[in-house]
Amino acid sequence: MIETKNMGGVVMIQPNTSLTGSFIRMLPLGVLYASSKIIKDGFSVDILDTRVVRSSWKEKLAGMIKDDTLVVGLSVMSGYSIIESVKISRFVKEKWPAVKVVWGGPHPTFSPDDVLLESAIDFAISGYGAEPFRQLMQNLINSEQALPFEQINGLSWRDENGLVHINKATNSFEFIHYEDIPYDLIENFQDYKHIDTDEKVFPMYSVMGCPYKCSFCSSPAQYSNIKKKWEQYPLEEIVEHIKFVKEKYGATFVYFIDDDSFVNLKHVEGIIDQLNEDKIKIKLGFRGARINEIIKMSDQFLEKLAAAGTNTMHIGIESGSNRLLKLMKKNTTVEQIVKVNQKLARHPEITVFYNFIVGYPTETLEETKQTRDLILRLVQDNPTCCVIPLNKPRPLPGTELYELAVSFGYQGPKTLEGWGEYDVESSDYRVEWLTEEHNKFIRMMFLCMYFIDNKILQLSKGRSLKYTFLKIMAALYKPVATFRFKYGIDKLLIEDIFYSFFNWLIKSSHP
Numbered sequence: 001m002i003e004t005k006n007m008g009g010v011v012m013i014q015p016n017t018s019l020t021g022s023f024i025r026m027l028p029l030g031v032l033y034a035s036s037k038i039i040k041d042g043f044s045v046d047i048l049d050t051r052v053v054r055s056s057w058k059e060k061l062a063g064m065i066k067d068d069t070l071v072v073g074l075s076v077m078s079g080y081s082i083i084e085s086v087k088i089s090r091f092v093k094e095k096w097p098a099v100k101v102v103w104g105g106p107h108p109t110f111s112p113d114d115v116l117l118e119s120a121i122d123f124a125i126s127g128y129g130a131e132p133f134r135q136l137m138q139n140l141i142n143s144e145q146a147l148p149f150e151q152i153n154g155l156s157w158r159d160e161n162g163l164v165h166i167n168k169a170t171n172s173f174e175f176i177h178y179e180d181i182p183y184d185l186i187e188n189f190q191d192y193k194h195i196d197t198d199e200k201v202f203p204m205y206s207v208m209g210c211p212y213k214c215s216f217c218s219s220p221a222q223y224s225n226i227k228k229k230w231e232q233y234p235l236e237e238i239v240e241h242i243k244f245v246k247e248k249y250g251a252t253f254v255y256f257i258d259d260d261s262f263v264n265l266k267h268v269e270g271i272i273d274q275l276n277e278d279k280i281k282i283k284l285g286f287r288g289a290r291i292n293e294i295i296k297m298s299d300q301f302l303e304k305l306a307a308a309g310t311n312t313m314h315i316g317i318e319s320g321s322n323r324l325l326k327l328m329k330k331n332t333t334v335e336q337i338v339k340v341n342q343k344l345a346r347h348p349e350i351t352v353f354y355n356f357i358v359g360y361p362t363e364t365l366e367e368t369k370q371t372r373d374l375i376l377r378l379v380q381d382n383p384t385c386c387v388i389p390l391n392k393p394r395p396l397p398g399t400e401l402y403e404l405a406v407s408f409g410y411q412g413p414k415t416l417e418g419w420g421e422y423d424v425e426s427s428d429y430r431v432e433w434l435t436e437e438h439n440k441f442i443r444m445m446f447l448c449m450y451f452i453d454n455k456i457l458q459l460s461k462g463r464s465l466k467y468t469f470l471k472i473m474a475a476l477y478k479p480v481a482t483f484r485f486k487y488g489i490d491k492l493l494i495e496d497i498f499y500s501f502f503n504w505l506i507k508s509s510h511p
């Protein structure tokens, strides 16, 4: 807990995320960033991360709420996190009715309309949250500097007649200086792990925003009222931030959570040059890279990236159909993807992780099969590449995908709980505009994708029961998965039972 003048207490909660969240447990940056300004104003903040509590969150939360607690804040993604967040919000309201419940994070950002349908939630904040949260807190303590609700960016609230008001989110990026990120609120850094590694991972921004407009992505909607769509963090700030987390917290890996780090190759080159000059040795990972950018990277550039410690790069490929790539606005072709993958295969120090989406509106079964064929080709040409479990489309309001899906009769969830059950990572998630046959094929691909490459064997040391089980499964099942995948055999999917059981096991047995 960080305490200064004690203006009152705030408990910030990071709820569980879906299946990926149990393998990639990142520092809860949403709650850390959102708390950065209220701490400076003198509020005391505690963090409860339900992904890492060993007992029940109810007991832990009850121990954290004090007489001076004013607010419980939750950082909520669309999907599974909503279910737990609603339970927590109701628990708080039932036990401590005077404590205000505030939701922030991706779900209130993209779909604020449904959040206040839940009576246990008092406020929601859409978009960048540190400054609006500060304004809300000032308002709740009746400070003289407080702005009225109508003037707080991104705030949603209920008036005395129960009418919901929704303000537009802020129209600029929120840059938080690294020394203002309250890392000391983290109880135990060992709780945060990426898959089965020993790395001490620090997620970090090097840029804000994205100049591209991929039709499935929520970012263009998030930045819709921000004029300049992409801005770099100053080079010195990034390098100082890296030095700081390395020296103070023993960071061994910096994972850039940017939407797109490589819009300007010189920016990344500048970071690694400076790290080299300052003799800072640390591993690096990039979450945002595009094929049309990697085309411009020379082998020397990739060598330089690898030599600076880069071992991870996430690339959105999305489809094996040129028609769909165009529809998704990926500015690339299948032929270019194959070439880029061959280039990346010459740099095996950098493990590349490929993302795909299947079941897009207008996608034919034939086109899904083209994606399947592309995946097989990529794995064959580059044996160290890893294919991320398939993404199925989940149209979020404000995206082009949403408009397209609506034109196919899609209505989307109408309630908060509906959004909670709308979990793209669950095995029974069906794309509603596709035929049963097409959905079945996608389900087969989804289940086999875990095993058709070497990702589980490559990334897991198999130290815990969970990873030992996965490694054995991966070794035994790979030939069957590859056969199914290659020949499109979607009959008798007994794997489905294992996946659902495993999903349930992981969700019910955290940490």
Ligand code: B12
Binding pocket: 016, 017, 018, 019, 020, 021, 022, 024, 026, 028, 029, 030, 031, 033, 034, 072, 073, 074, 075, 076, 077, 078, 079, 080, 081, 102, 103, 104, 105, 106, 107, 109, 110, 125, 127, 128, 129, 130, 133, 174, 203, 217, 218, 219, 257, 258, 259, 287, 391, 396, 424
């Ligand atoms: C890390 C990450 C994850 C982690 C988990 C994140 C977590 N919170 O634990 C993992 C790997 C598990 C994950 C999984 C998925 N993710 Co993800 N992920 C991210 C990523 C890269 C970084 C999140 C982050 O830390 N951001 C930094 C913080 C500072 O930003 P922030 O959370 O937005 O917080 C700010 C505001 O939202 C607000 N705020 C946040 N919390 C709170 C709380 C209060 C009380 C207040 C007042 C304000 C507030 O203030 C903060 C400062 O301004 C983002 C992209 C991005 N760059 O943000 C995508 C992103 C959040 N993920 C996304 C998606 C789609 C997914 C997946 C479906 C997989 C996929 N296809 O990408 C899965 C599903 C997970 C699920 N539903 O359970 C979408 C969000 C969609 C949505 N509506 O939920 C994003 C935005 C990427 C994108 N553009 O598509 N993800």
